[in-house]
């Protein structure tokens with residue numbers, strides 16, 4: 246739709262409704278650099294109720310059309326951030342055997358909104374003796390009425406899937422739960438319950454292909470990882486600074502290629518490779534896509550900006566997320582992957598806890614995974630992508646929002662500033678300067694991004710038409726978020742789209 250058409254539509258709507266109800270629009274965001282699906286344009290975003298009514302040329306809409314106007318001149322207006330990989334209210338066994346439960350959606354959602362992210366995708370654990378839909382209902386207890394952000398779940402398969410799981414999986418996909426998390430490793434030597442054997446994965450892929458689902462994969466080669474754990478323990482090299490030797494690049498190479506080959510054998514299987522950390526992983530994705538396979542890549546901002554050398558810094562566990570940080574060369578391959586179209590999303594693998602809990606383990610086999618990063622993600626990636634590497638605003642928005650919406654079946658409801666989309670809008674101030682400081686954030690008592698340069702920061706965050714954050718004040722409520730049912734579009738499943 247052109248700006249002129251959009252304006253015409255709104256004017257007509259205006260004429261029809263104004264006589265009855267007064268102002269026709271709830272909000273106009275004026276004069277910003279608007280990141281639309283067709284590029285960046287100076288313009289206005291008109292919001293009515295929970296959706297975007299139009300994106301127009303500047304001042305195409307009379308001021309008295311709206312109940313409220315926000316002046317965005319000199320600012321960047323973008324779709325709300327989407328984090329497709331978070332673990333909220335998630336159990337983690339600490340070295341002393343007690344369970345740490347990570348911060349839930351109320352705390353993390355509030356931080357996310359302060360940081361310009363409006364939607365996240367977590368996980369529902371499909372345990373033995375439960376159906377897929379029971380797994381979703383059980384997880385709802387942690388989210389419904391507790392999440393100020395919109396959210397969805399990937400269904401997470403466990404080691405012993407129920408015998409009837411593949412039929413249930415097809416039903417779940419068709420009921421709006423189309424992504425299945427699969428682990429090819431138990432990650433840590435003492436842990437069981439994650440790794441799925443390849444026979445079950447093969448069966449899961451057949452169900453995904455049949456139902457139109459997407460596999461979201463934590464791939465590591467369990468044999469290599471466990472072999473390295475045994476060897477490092479034997480050699481007495483158990484400090485967490487050795488994590489990159491256990492969760493190594495060979496493991497990523499072998500495991501990515503093995504699971505992609507399995508997917509290739511079941512036509513119609515599409516995969517989203519989570520937290521790609523190594524050049525070998527990027528290469529495996531690139532080769533699969535060159536064969537026209539529907540394989541997508543996610544990395545974490547941790548992996549793009551820290552290396553295994555950072556483990557040696559004070560509280561070096563802060564930078565760790567499983568699999569592990571790698572080398573400068575791996576980092577470069579991840580960045581190159583964002584330009585070549587092999588890395589599509591930058592997620593957090595959010596696992597929000599205190600610094601004390603993040604650093605309570607200090608061995609290769611007990612270091613707390615995940616990280617706290619959902620709030621500074623948009624700001625940090627703006628600095629690194631737009632300011633330091635010259636990425637266009639469109640590419641930046643693709644990597645922190647739109648691509649996740651497209652791959653995960655939320656587009657164009659989410660991830661787009663366009664007529665008819667949900668009015669999830671983040672306004673960035675590109676004149677903001679400073680450093681990331683944990684005390685300025687709303688997440689927890691530490692940030693792995695402490696001292697990182699700021700070149701833009703969200704100043705307004707809107708979720709489905711409701712201003713959630715403005716001028717440093719929070720207006721959200723834990724009941725504001727909604728569950729998002731999804732359907733993966735054929736374009737994503739049929740071949741290497743994006």
Ligand SMILES: [Zn+2]
Pocket residue numbers: 330332594
């Ligand atoms: Zn994760």
